Amino acid sequence: MIIPPIFGAIQSVRDGLEKRYIASYLALTVVGMGSWCFHMTLKYEMQLLDELPMIYSCCIFVYCMFECFKMKNSVNYHLLFILVLFSLIVTTVYLKVKEPVFHQVIRHLQKRAKCCLFNSMASPRVMYGMLVFTLVLRSIYIVTWVYPWLRGLGYTSLGIFLMGFLLWNIDNIFCDSLRNFRKKVPPVIGVATQFHAWWHILTGLGSYLHILFSLYTRTLYLRYRPKVKFLFGIWPVILFEPLRKH
Secondary structure, eight states: OOHHHHHHHHHHHHTTOOHHHHHHHHHHHHHHHHHHHHHHHOOHHHHHHHHHHHHHHHHHHHHHHHTTTSOTTOOOHHHHHHHHHHHHHHHHHHHHOSSOGGGHHHHHHHHHTTOOGGGGGGTHHHHHHHHHHHHHHHHHHIIIIIOGGGHHHHHHHHHHHHHHHHHHHHHHHTHHHHHHHHHHSOHHHHHHTOHHHHHHHHHHHHHHHHHHHHHHHHHHHTTOEEEEEEETTTEEEEEEEOOOOO
């Protein structure tokens, strides 16, 4: 997920949206580029470029979701400080210790499950999962108690992301079985069972839809009139009108 968020960031600038949403789009682009670089090189430095931006982008998402119902252009310095501190701690641990202690249990379980080489990518999911869990709870709160009519967009973003996460875990646990299965079936079916690839596709799309959900929630609160439109009939974007004049 690289190009669509860039267009989202450009459109956000044109529409005069708050910088936090521009940052959300750009952060998703950085995650996509980092993942691309890591999978091309399989180097530790590129792995950091893949994993750490996932933490940073999710911190931005959390900030946006918890600031949806505040005055325009307001800044929550307390929340900002907590998220920046969280990011710095995780970054420091990754740079100082290549095998962070809080991930060793996960790696032990992975070895017992006979997982693939790419399971090293599971480590950031511990910290990443904490942030995602926070986003899930906040999203459920919004579509349950604040804007129930946003359930479609909210649950779609969560559903697509969690489906990717499920396939990723299936690929981890049944890696050897899936490899043997692909040897016995036509290439087309084999490609369709590359669940690690589906993880990237679905989580990228789910993250993009989450930004739309967050942006929709925010612009509703600011009394804009957002609408989800589909470019070329397939790609979702948000278009909205300025504040209503009374």
